[in-house]
Amino acid sequence: MRKGRRALSVNGQLYVLLLPTLILFLLFRYWPMYGIQIAFKDYNAFLGFTKSPWIGFFHFKRFFNSYQFWKVLINTITLSFFQLIAGFPIPVILALMLHQVDNKRYKSIVQTVTYAPHFISLVVLVGLLSIFLSPRTGLINALITALGGDAKYFLGNAKLFKSIYVISGIWQNAGWGAIVYLAALSGISPTLYEAAEIDGANRFHRMIHVDLPGILPTIVILLILNVGKVMKLGFEKVFLMQNPLNLSSSEIISTYVYKMGILEAQFSFSTAVDLFNGIVNLIILLAANRLARKISEYSLW
Numbered sequence: 001m002r003k004g005r006r007a008l009s010v011n012g013q014l015y016v017l018l019l020p021t022l023i024l025f026l027l028f029r030y031w032p033m034y035g036i037q038i039a040f041k042d043y044n045a046f047l048g049f050t051k052s053p054w055i056g057f058f059h060f061k062r063f064f065n066s067y068q069f070w071k072v073l074i075n076t077i078t079l080s081f082f083q084l085i086a087g088f089p090i091p092v093i094l095a096l097m098l099h100q101v102d103n104k105r106y107k108s109i110v111q112t113v114t115y116a117p118h119f120i121s122l123v124v125l126v127g128l129l130s131i132f133l134s135p136r137t138g139l140i141n142a143l144i145t146a147l148g149g150d151a152k153y154f155l156g157n158a159k160l161f162k163s164i165y166v167i168s169g170i171w172q173n174a175g176w177g178a179i180v181y182l183a184a185l186s187g188i189s190p191t192l193y194e195a196a197e198i199d200g201a202n203r204f205h206r207m208i209h210v211d212l213p214g215i216l217p218t219i220v221i222l223l224i225l226n227v228g229k230v231m232k233l234g235f236e237k238v239f240l241m242q243n244p245l246n247l248s249s250s251e252i253i254s255t256y257v258y259k260m261g262i263l264e265a266q267f268s269f270s271t272a273v274d275l276f277n278g279i280v281n282l283i284i285l286l287a288a289n290r291l292a293r294k295i296s297e298y299s300l301w
Contacts (some may be wrong), residue, residue, distance in 0.1 A: 039272035059272035068256060076252040076277075079162050079238075080230040087170045088226055091177030092219060096211055100176065100203050101184045111182075114175025126240040129168060130155065156245035167243060180222065181215050188214040220298040228285030231277050253277045 034049070041052040063069055094114065101107040120128075131152040132139050141151040154160055175270060188210065196206045234253035242250040253273065262272030293299035 019080060024174045036271065036275055038268045039275045041268055042267040043271075047266075060276060061074060062269065063273050063276065068125065071248070072251050072253050072256045074094075074229060075249060077161040078231055080233050081250060082162055083233075084167060084226055085231065086166050087173070090170050090174045090224060091214070093117060094180055095178040095215075096173055096182030096207050099211060100207060111175065111178075113280045115179065116175070117172045118176035120172065122234075122237045122240060125168060125172060126237065129241070130165065133164070153245070155241060157247045158249040159204070159248040161249040162240065165237065171235075181218060184215040185211055216296070217298045219301065220292050220296055223301055224285070224288050224292050227288040228281065230284055231281035 004168075037051065040054060040056055041049075042055050043049075043052045061298055085299055097109055098110060100109070117125075131137070133141070135141055135151045135153045138151075140154070145151055154164060173292075192210050192214075193206060196210050201209065231253065233254060235258060237250055238250055239255050239258065242255060254277075255272045256276045260266045260273065289299050289301065
């Protein structure tokens with residue numbers, strides 16, 4: 001008790017600064033969890049959360065037995081892992097290459113050009129994709145037809161949906177993601193580079209044996225966090241790119257929850273689907289953290 005009072009008196013101002021964040025999390029993160037109970041009830045808005053009849057795991061069984069289950073689950077997992085495998089290494093490589101550039105002006109220009117797309121909203125980004133990939137007026141199809149090919153409706157091709165989604169995401173976020181690794185690289189001791197140069201190491205050798213081990217803890221932590229978001233694939237971009245022609249590849253759990261919950265007002269069912277999604281995501285995060293701790297010395301906890 002005395003230690004607690006002493007810590008409060010010494011760090012009181014810091015606790016006051018932390019208070020708004022705690023209140024924010026309580027109101028918008030923890031308090032909404034009270035509504036999870038409707039996943040186990042036949043929710044009726046007139047009866048409310050507590051008085052709606054309890055039906056147990058009915059909605060979960062309904063989702064598992066539906067024809068949509070495997071489609072949305074496989075689409076979510078494949079799109080997420082495709083994005084992770086293709087997109088995660090790019091910011092690391094970009095940061096390592098920029099760190100080796102001596103010309104500060106050129107380096108700053110490249111940084112600006114690469115992380116500027118991050119500030120483009122998803123609505124604008126998808127609009128740009130629609131313009132550039134348009135089968136009638138799109139630049140890409142104009143080049144294809146100029147070379148003797150036939151114009152294609154890229155956004156209507158289910159087989160190309162995942163590639164377009166991931167490539168556009170890399171273009172938008174690679175430069176911004178590299179900032180974290182550049183900050184980590186700036187913390188590496190200059191004596192390590194001097195020792196490497198004395199040993200005759202060139203730029204590539206310094207990148208492999210000094211830079212990469214120096215940012216390895218950051219890479220592992222961010223990799224765990226990204227793996228922990230595998231099932232929480234962003235809703236907005238997928239929904240904006242979605243159309244009836246690519247629905248077989250673009251229907252993921254988050255868009256399915258939106259359609260069931262908001263458009264069809266099946267609140268209990270959509271809550272059950274999203275709760276299942278969150279539980280699977282938590283399991284993947286715990287497994288990734290444990291695996292990282294076994295393979296390397298770094299983990300979230």
